[in-house]
Amino acid sequence: MINGQGTGPRVARLDELGPADVPAVLALAGAAGVADGADPLSEHVTLRLRHAGAGPASHLVVRDPAGPLVGYGFLEGPDEAGEVDAELVVHPGWRRQGVGRALVSAALSGVPESGALLVWAHSDHPSAAALALDLGLHRSRVLWQLRRSLRDPLPEVGLPAGVAIRAFRPGVDDEAWLAVNRRAFASHPEQGRWNSAELRLRLGEPWFDPAGFLLAVEESSGRLLGFHWTKVHDRTEAATPIGEVYVLGVDPDSHGLGLGRALTLAGLHHLRDAGLSRVMLYVDESNAGAMALYARLGFANWLRHVRYRWSDTPTAA
CATH class of the missing domain: 3.40.630.30 (Gcn5-related N-acetyltransferase (GNAT))
Known part of the structure; x- marks a missing residue:
């Protein structure tokens, strides 16, 4: 003691x-x-x-x-x-x-x-x-933690030419996703450390929905360029559900294509189409680029950790 x-x-x-x-x-x-x-x-x-x-x-x-x-x-x-x-x-x-x-x-x-x-x-x-x-x-x-209403108008996704979005396939896309996640978050103290065990824990959670795990791929090769993994909290009769921009990342080799904005919007459209009226996300205050992007897309400060x-x-x- x-x-x-x-x-x-x-x-x-x-x-x-x-x-x-x-x-x-x-x-x-x-x-x-x-x-x-x-x-x-x-x-x-x-x-x-x-x-x-x-x-x-x-x-x-x-x-x-x-x-x-x-x-x-x-x-x-x-x-x-x-x-x-x-x-x-x-x-x-x-x-x-x-x-x-x-x-x-x-x-x-x-x-x-x-x-x-x-x-x-x-x-x-x-x-x-x-x-x-x-x-x-x-x-x-x-x-x-930033929040946004999904009742407000959403811009169109606007994917770059030659890029398509599809759903994540558990057991098929795991290693490709982990590789891009490590590259996208190489300097992040938590996200960049995820391994297959970390991924499997979340794929086994009741909230996991592969349809809300969106991958941006190169149409000609199928190469993974970026992703937006969404999440839905509190989908019960006693609570008002809220969507989350759970993890969003772009391979460093694909920067400059506008994929960050396009993937964010693709996930927001998915959550709104699923019946959600609000969405949240977490972002480091030091990440000025991400803070600016989310502000332009209508997110506002909610609380901080x-x-x-x-x-x-x-x-x-």
């Missing part, structure tokens, strides 16, 4: 979660998401919680004296650079009681010398900003 400061919450670090722990973590995340208006754990983390053995990780848990889970942390790393990635969530009813501070302190205790801790604050909650300031973490990355970084060598951050 790891003690929080003073008589504060106690944090247990686990290599594996028990059978009852995963539903408890997901329920905790759900309660926090309702309170904050944004999911506190990324899809990456949620998939690893739901699929045992999907990747190595450690877990921080805080329980109240009666046993229920009130705080959780997911840790990956350290990697070759000594960086530890973390995502943390505290139950809304247990905030301002030192649980978040105890989780961050426990995560920091696992950072190697000359390493770093990277922590996402989904929805940029003011309490997270205050805690980061207190503990010496600095903003290192901002990820925007901030990644904080702690390092004992801050000048290298």
Whole structure:
């Protein structure tokens, strides 16, 4: 057990979660998401919680004296650079009681010398900003969620000559898509690392629809030039569904053809034709080109996620 400061919450670090722990973590995340208006754990983390053995990780848990889970942390790393990635969530009813501070302190205790801790604050909650300031973490990355109404007019797709769009074929297009994805996101800290296991996890999700996974191919050769993978959230009677520009990429060799705009519009038309009235996407604030493209296509800022970084060598951050 790891003690929080003073008589504060106690944090247990686990290599594996028990059978009852995963539903408890997901329920905790759900309660926090309702309170904050944004999911506190990324899809990456949620998939690893739901699929045992999907990747190595450690877990921080805080329980109240009666046993229920009130705080959780997911840790990956350290990697070759000594960086530890973390995502943390505290139950809304247990905030301002030192649980978040105890989780961050426990995560920091696992950072190697000359390493770093990277922590996402989904929805940029003011309490997270205050805690980061207190503990010496600095903003290192901002990820925007943008939204657009699909009831507003959409421009035509306007594909370049010699280019066609078709649906992804699971088991046939996997390797070609992974190769283009790696090239398109070579400098991206998450997307560029996807491998066949990452792809298969998502192809097996209930929301996956190959008809919404659009590939731009060269008509003469069939070569994959780019893609727009769409996603639909919350297609239930109790929720209003929203579409997502899930992943959009263009092979660097095909830049300059206008494929980014054409593929974005192709996906938006697909989502509107499927009955969706709104769409969202995520984009790094530092990606000025993508931010400008989406603004021209009618997207507006909705909320932001901030990644904080702690390092004992801050000048290298």
